[in-house]
Amino acid sequence: MFALERGATGFYDPRDGPLPRTDTHALRAAWHASARAAGGRAGEWTDQQYPRTYHTAPVAERGGLHLALCHAYLPLVAYVVGPGFRHVHEFGDPPAWSRPFTESGFTVLSPEQLNTSLDDVDTTVLTDAEWREVRFWEATTLGGVLFNSWD
Structure with missing residues (x-):
């Protein structure tokens, strides 16, 4: 069973202190x-901004555009089918060349x-406020909770 961790939704009570942050450099x-493993190129990285819980990391290669969602608070990555995704049910299979993410923890x-x-x-x-x-x-x-743009 997958267990959510503090920071999963991006919401928190300031009295509990700031949420953990994923190492953006890593x-x-x-x-x-x-992108190198795919023989493609990295597109334009988009840093997480409120209200999103994730950074976006596109890779263009012969098979098309692959968009990784990189959780800003937890070391989690998901792939979506295209730039017009709505986050909830449009997740795609990770490409074989996504292995550097797992190798980096x-x-x-x-x-x-x-x-x-x-x-x-x-x-x-999850707190009552998060619920x-x-x-x-x-x-x-799970994906709808982790990769959201709630405000």
Whole structure:
């Protein structure tokens, strides 16, 4: 069972202190290594900005454009099918050349994992405030909670 960790939703109570931050330098290094492994090129990195919980990291290669979502607070990476994604059910398979992320200590999640129902996820770390957001935004899957743009 996948267990959510503090920072999963991007929401927090300032009294609890700031959320952990993913090492952006390590993420960007793994992204560039992935692009080299693909024989492609890294596109334009977009830093996480409120209200998103993730950075975007595109790689263009012969097979097309692949867009990685790199969680800003947890060492998690997901791939989406294209730039017009809505985050909830449009996750794609990680390309074979995404291995530099795992070699750098990040977890690359599969569509099966990301589409796991919250009923099958350990959500005990979520606060009441986070649950209000989950319900308000009608997030029902692991990926919908992790990779969101809630405000």
